[in-house]
Amino acid sequence: MIARTAASPTLCPHFHVPLQSGSDAVLRRMGRPYTAGGFRERAEAALRRIEGLCLGFDVIVGFPGETEEEFLRTERLLESLPFCYLHVFPYSRRRGTPPPTWTGRWRRGKRAAAPHG
Numbered sequence: 515m516i517a518r519t520a521a522s523p524t525l526c527p528h529f530h531v532p533l534q535s536g537s538d539a540v541l542r543r544m545g546r547p548y549t550a551g552g553f554r555e556r557a558e559a560a561l562r563r564i565e566g567l568c569l570g571f572d573v574i575v576g577f578p579g580e581t582e583e584e585f586l587r588t589e590r591l592l593e594s595l596p597f598c599y600l601h602v603f604p605y606s607r608r609r610g611t612p613p614p615t616w617t618g619r620w621r622r623g624k625r626a627a628a629p630h631g
Contacts, residue, residue, distance in 0.1 A: 536591030
């Protein structure tokens, strides 16, 4: 997809990508087939090859069992990558998916009060 977009005069240089988390441990618990490092490598490769690329990411916060350190890994990964926008969602159970039995969800509003920037 990177090569095709880079070579195309007609494709819009825009990727909306499901990052979900910058923590490998959270990604494993989510059942994601990639690591934060692999995500970073692909994003950086796309940015190098596609002029004017707009990257947008989906991020889930408050996944059951997510620790503050795992959350901060996501924050650090995002701070290190140039993106155009984020879609940030609090974790919520979905019909048809097995609900995780892990505990430790973030309380609503805990991060909203933290200083940014």
